[in-house]
Amino acid sequence: MxxxxxxxxxxxxxxxxxxxxxxxxxxxxxxxxxxxxxxxxxxxxxxxxxxxxxxxxxxxxxxxxxxxxxxxxxxxxxxxxxxxxxxLAPPQYEKLCCRYKESNNAGDDVFIKFSAYVKNPIPARDHALEKRFLKALATLSQYLETPLSYELEKNPNTVESSRLYLDGDKLTLADCNLLPKLNIVKVVCKEYLNIAIPPPELRGLTRYLTNADKACVFCQTCPQSEEILDAYNSVARHRTN
Missing domain, CATH: 3.40.30.10 (Glutaredoxin)
Structure with a gap:
């Protein structure tokens, strides 16, 4: 060794x-x-x-x-x-912290709003909780669509970001925190809530998840979808009845 x-x-x-x-x-x-x-x-x-x-x-x-x-x-x-x-710091190891502090908190409330909605036992509250969840997704997508300063420095006329991930074109600590949660959201929403994640109109989120699915470090560390569905079966199964 x-x-x-x-x-x-x-x-x-x-x-x-x-x-x-x-x-x-x-x-x-x-x-x-x-x-x-x-x-x-x-x-x-x-x-x-x-x-x-x-x-x-x-x-x-x-x-x-x-x-x-x-x-x-x-x-x-x-x-x-x-x-x-x-x-595990440079030069031997990669630095993974974000350049932009806003990237650290982007999407923080998506999983919170999702959990409140999917675990809600009171049907009368579903509509309001769903709206809050979808709003959180839209807010995350808006962050991903908004050019970061380094993009504007390259092209001041840029109106929509083309970056791959939250903080740029490299995965960071923020992505390692958010992507596993978004994977759970995507799997559970499709099976139990009949909601496609990402909604096609959310361009930033669509681009983000498409790029993430191409990254081995993400897709090869995900659990099987059946594991996620089993974990949520007891709280969400009534939604498919």
């Missing part, structure tokens, strides 16, 4: 088969970050149904994801992200 390289192991929630990657946007977020960093790391999936000994030994009282960095255990997703960005 190269002693100059850290020993990194990411523990992720396992799927229903007990071995492959399960539905957990926080796990996928860290998976994507490590991949984009270009670090050497291993993945260990944790079957939560069997109350594995690894949790008791390494992270008692914690749920995946958690990270083993050399002999140090880290269990908070946000702090793990900060640690990796600070520790």
């Amino acid at each position: 190269d002693k100059s390289k850290p020993d990194i192991e990411l523990f992720m929630k396992a799927s229903s088969d007990g071995s492959s990657v399960g539905n957990c946007p926080f796990s996928q977020r860290l998976f994507m970050i490590l991949w984009l960093k270009g670090a050497a790391f291993t993945i260990t999936t944790v079957d939560m149904k069997r109350r594995p000994d690894v949790l008791k030994a390494l992270a008692p009282g914690s749920q995946p994801p958690f990270l083993k960095y050399n002999e140090e255990i880290k269990t908070d997703t946000n702090k793990i992200e900060e640690f990796l960005e600070e520790t």
Whole structure:
């Protein structure tokens, strides 16, 4: 083993088969970050149904994801992200933070509004909650359609952004946070809510998700759609009846 390289192991929630990657946007977020960093790391999936000994030994009282960095255990997703960005730094590793602070928060409320809508047990509230959810999607799309300053510097006459991702043409920490959640939204909306994500009129969001689907670091870290649907079955199944 190269002693100059850290020993990194990411523990992720396992799927229903007990071995492959399960539905957990926080796990996928860290998976994507490590991949984009270009670090050497291993993945260990944790079957939560069997109350594995690894949790008791390494992270008692914690749920995946958690990270083993050399002999140090880290269990908070946000702090793990900060640690990796600070520790796996240039020139050996890629820098993933955003250039524009607005990119960090773009789309933050989409998953919140989606969850409120899909989990709503009171039909009379559905219309209002759906409107709030769709408005959040439109706000995200508007951000993606709005040219960033670097685009305007290249062409002051640019009226609509053509960038690939939230902060530019490279995936960042913000994308690693948002894309796993948008994948859940897309899968659940199609199956249980009869809503196509992205709506075709939202050009920025359509471009964003199309580009994301071409990125191996995203599409190859997604759980199977069946895992997502199983996770939402108990709260959303009544919508298909």
